[in-house]
Amino acid sequence: MIRLFDTARGEVRDLSLRTPGQVSMYVCGPTVDNLPHLGHGRFTLVWDVARRWFTFQGLNVHYVSNITDIDDKIIARANNEGRSDIDVVTQYEAEWWDAMALLGVKEPDDTPHATDYVADMVELISAFLERDVAYVTSDGVYFDVSTVPDYGLLAGQALDTLRAGERVEVNDEKRSPLDFALWKNAKPGEPRWPAPFGEGRPGWHTECVVMSLDLLGEGFDLHCGGLDLKFPHHENERAQAEAAQLPFARHWGHNGWVMVNGVKMSTSLNNFTSLTDLLARTDPRAYRLLVLRSHYRSPIEVTPSTIADAERALERIDTFARRFSLPVLGGEAFEIASVRAWEGEGLELYERVVTAMNDDLNTPLAMAQLFEAVSVANAAADEGREAPARRLAQCVNSLFGGMGLSLHGRNDVADEVSEALVAERDAARSARNWSEADRLREELVKRGWIVEDGPSGTLIRKP
RNA sequence: GGCGGCGUGGCCGAGUGGUUAGGCAGGGGCCUGCAAAGCCCCGUACUCCGGUUCGAAUCCGGACGCCGCCUCCA
Known part of the structure; x- marks a missing residue:
């Protein structure tokens, strides 16, 4: 029996599967507005290992991880660099998959892109408006968190204590500072999709709830991501599923983050090391x-x-x-x-x-x-x-x-000249001509080989 | 203010009551023509103070220190 920590319950418990033998898991993927950093590398590795281990244990895994390809940061970069948002997304999604391939992270079974799901999101938001769990403001549509009785479950805090620590709020049209954007009205020049409540783009929290339920179905097994997604992102996904009366994730998994000199590595602190750079060296x-x-x-x-x-x-x-x-x-x-x-x-x-x-x-x-x-x-x-x-x-x-770690066991294939040097060296060693053997070893080292003496003679390999 | 996590030997990092963590680095040895690799042995540990217990890194209480979430973030 596989046991996992479930953030919603705050304890390690048996992984109880919707369908025995099958694991459905959704891992929140990246917003492709920049090069991936080490934190992205960690979460993909952690959940790749989990996935591989489940598979290794004979379970059939359906692994979904999204690409967020519409977001404020993408638009900001496009504007700053005088490019289209599609251009930005195309570049950084390619960088993303290059890094994943280098890391040996297995490709997800499905990789939903947010922009392919806008119509579904509009439908969900419309339903929320009809049911009065969302409301319209001058800059978009917001979700009313007070309509979800156990809001704060993943954060381990009740609504009122979450509010007690609220930071400065800029939008006074919101009923509560904790209410989050389901839809952001498009400003001039911004990418937009049609909707009954005004042209615009979806909020981040709505993307994942729609895509995970579409591809994995109600009551899927495991929803994962970095610890920083626990609140508010995952809380807000959960709140929407609750409001829509759709059974959501059975388990929540969160990985710890990458630290830099004792401080969390994050986009906002701008203290990140690019994964692309690390993998290059x-x-x-x-x-x-x-x-x-x-x-x-x-x-x-x-x-x-x-x-x-x-x-x-x-x-x-x-x-x-x-x-x-x-x-x-x-x-x-x-x-x-x-x-x-x-x-x-x-x-x-x-x-x-x-x-x-x-x-x-x-x-x-x-x-x-x-x-x-x-x-x-x-x-x-x-x-x-x-x-x-x-x-x-x-x-x-x-x-x-x-666990996805491959050992590199093969000896490298040598060129003819190096092979000849190996043969000469073995002959010299048989003749106990140590100085000549040492000289030939130097020759091989100069040619970039690591030289070791095995039971059957000289072995060479590349570093 | 609320909620949560952490403090293990030079470094990284497991471990919830007694039995070897492991890796890297360091010292000694074996092997080897030398080197490399490998093997064997070794040292420095559980932030501090109390308590429970025959016995605590491990449980309880307290102190100190560090980090995080309550804002975008993997």
């Missing part, structure tokens, strides 16, 4: 490993030092994969790996990892167990017990794969 798997080595609900620091730490840990398991000539898993192979026959030490490892993962995705504990198994297999091989070591190594590889 480091092995993307290092970020996945860094994310896996801390609990998904904890904050993480992503610094040159923590990334370097993860890169060295990665070298350890890559070396391990090379030692046992483990196949490089990726794509479909990750899932195929899950159906292997688990037995002996591999089965014990599998069970420990499953226990950790099914307990609210305790990936750091799972990582610890896998690294432990790496040592065990290495030690066994050192003692000459090759076959059991190899079997355990294959289990380790499959389990890392179950």
